[in-house]
Amino acid sequence: MGLKTMLHLGFYIIQFLGVFVVSAQNTLNPSELKEDFQLFRTALEEAHPGIYRYAAKSSMDGSFESVGTELDQPLTQQEFYKILNPVLTKIGCGHTKLMPSEDKGFMYYYNLETLFPLKLFLDKNRAYVRYSYDTRVKLEPGTEITAINGMGMDRIINGLLKNLFSDGHNQTFKYYELNRYFNALFSNFYLEEGKAHNQFNITYKHRGRKGSMNLPSVSYQIVMEHDTEEQNGIPYQLEFKNSKTALLTIRTFWPDEEKYNFEAFLKESFAQINSNKIENLILDLRGNEGGKDAFGSLLLSYLVNAEFRYYDKLVVATNERFSFVEHAQLPEGYEQLRTLITQTEDGEFRWEHNGNLGVQTPQENPFKGRVYVLIDGACFSVSSEFCAVANHLDRVSFVGEETGGGYYGNNSGAFTIVTLPNSKIKLGIPLMAYYTAVKDYEFTDRGVVPHYQVQPTIMGVLSGRDEIMERTM
Incomplete structure (x- = not known):
């Protein structure tokens, strides 16, 4: 089996490992946070084949060092996640993932019983109502939502964009994710776990009129039941x-x-x-x-x-055994597969066993x-x-x-899933950098x-x- 054919297996592993739900968040002390963060950084620097593909090493080093200054006080898992996530997005890799342990489904991590009740259409820094998950909410489709809980939509959208993964400096994939998972993302980054969020205050405008109202929250189950109906199963x-x-x-x-x-x-x-x-x-x-x-x-x-x-070439970070293997789930047969990795004269590690080469x-x-x-x-x-x-x-x-x-390609293929020992957050790292056989693109x-x-x-x-x-x- 080629390494890239394991791509979806990696995501299935992530989802399988994250199905249990922690009822309340424990506070992590600074030493636990720093231990997890060191493993987080070490795993990325050792294993990620495209960590400096779009961001210079000096820039990534600066981002890592800035995190270290925020770990001198106790934090919940959610607070720790919100510190790590923006650093990871700077790599510019849409296949890299950071997933807290208590997720029920992809992107849905926190406040699963009290989600925002509207399906929105995001267009640049504006948000419009597509439909409501709660039949009690009487907002006409097309209504523009201008603020949620006192925060302007432009501020909310810009904040969420900084926490979404995409290849390079692409924005359209981020908006795709934003439109698909806004309810989850808003809860992950703007609602504190463990506090009551039974309603949301919104301001809106429609047909020249402005107004405000309180909306009841909805559960993850209701959102999933509605959104699943929209999917077409014919491939x-x-x-x-x-x-x-x-x-x-x-x-x-x-x-x-x-x-x-x-x-x-x-x-x-x-x-x-x-x-x-x-x-x-x-x-x-x-x-x-x-x-x-x-x-x-x-x-x-x-x-x-x-x-x-x-493909022009397929590159991996190293042919050496990772130092963090005791905390990682590696693809089946990876120890044998890495013996087939070759090294070029300039020191680059290549995987040369793919039919598309x-x-x-x-x-x-x-x-x-x-x-x-x-x-x-x-x-x-x-x-x-x-x-x-x-x-x-x-x-x-x-x-x-x-x-x-x-x-010019992406980082994907097989994945290693690293579990941070104290926070139990899971870091999904793609192990292969793919370079398409193209050139001279603007x-x-x-x-x-x-x-x-x-x-x-x-x-x-x-x-x-x-x-x-x-x-x-």
Whole structure:
């Protein structure tokens, strides 16, 4: 098994290890905090292959040292988490995670019975109501929320953005996470665990009128029941928009392989596309956070008529045994796999056992018409790799929003899960730095910027319009 195929296993491990709930937070004394922090820093410096990819060592050292000055007094786990998290985000790695031990689900860590009751649409520094999780709340969809508990939305949004992970200096993935998990994030960073938060005071404006009101809190269970209903479980599908245009939707590169065969789906789909003499192919990758890297290069092989490179190199931090192994859960077989790591003459450690490192061959009958790829901030990991190489080959046109993953690659693959012994916070560190076979891109620290930029609006969302698809058609 290649290291990157263990990506989702890493996240499953994180979720499995975090299912128990601590009823109350204990206070950690300074010596316990400093012990945890030293392990936190050591693990990142030893294992993270891209810790200095976007931030200079001097900058990271300064961030680490600033944390040390805040650990001279007792802190709860939540307070400690809020100190560590912004430092981690400075690495610029969307695959790096910091997860407190009592999470029920990803991003939901604190105040799970008293969450903010509105689903919001965040647009820059403004927030609009999509719907309420509580039927007693009578706020018209589209109402702008200007403050929560006396804090302006611009201050709240900017504070949360500093605590969200993304590749490089990308912002669209952060907004994707913000829109998806606002209720959790607000509770994690703006509500103190253990105190009563049975209601929220908001100020709002709508149709020229301003007002304020108190909203009842809702539970995590209610939020999950409502949000799960919105998800479409079909991983990919082919439709024909008209006699000349096909729509290929791929929502994930990590489908349930017992139910769905991705290779067979692509083979059958492109056979139909070519037999129908389609001229325009719309490839919808919106919401696709990635998965199996071989699927990205496979998809691209159906769109090009010449050999191409996909990955330039795969880099790891070291081939030495980590000093923190007693606190870490490593990928299965990692001790054997690390013996296969090679070192270049300039001292770089490489993993050279990935099929995407070789020259990729196009399919026998690839699609030769026009290709329009729909993208947004959720296009991450494998999806952003595919987009970067396709853009480099000048094969497709992009419509929508900037991809969330880095143009020049990301840090992912297998993970080590480090448990800080006193706080029980879990640190998920990707062990592989992926470098796509691209060059000469204008933005070295961003994702793929679309040729035709389309930003969804609250009015479009509420009316059920697909503004990106409309522009594409």
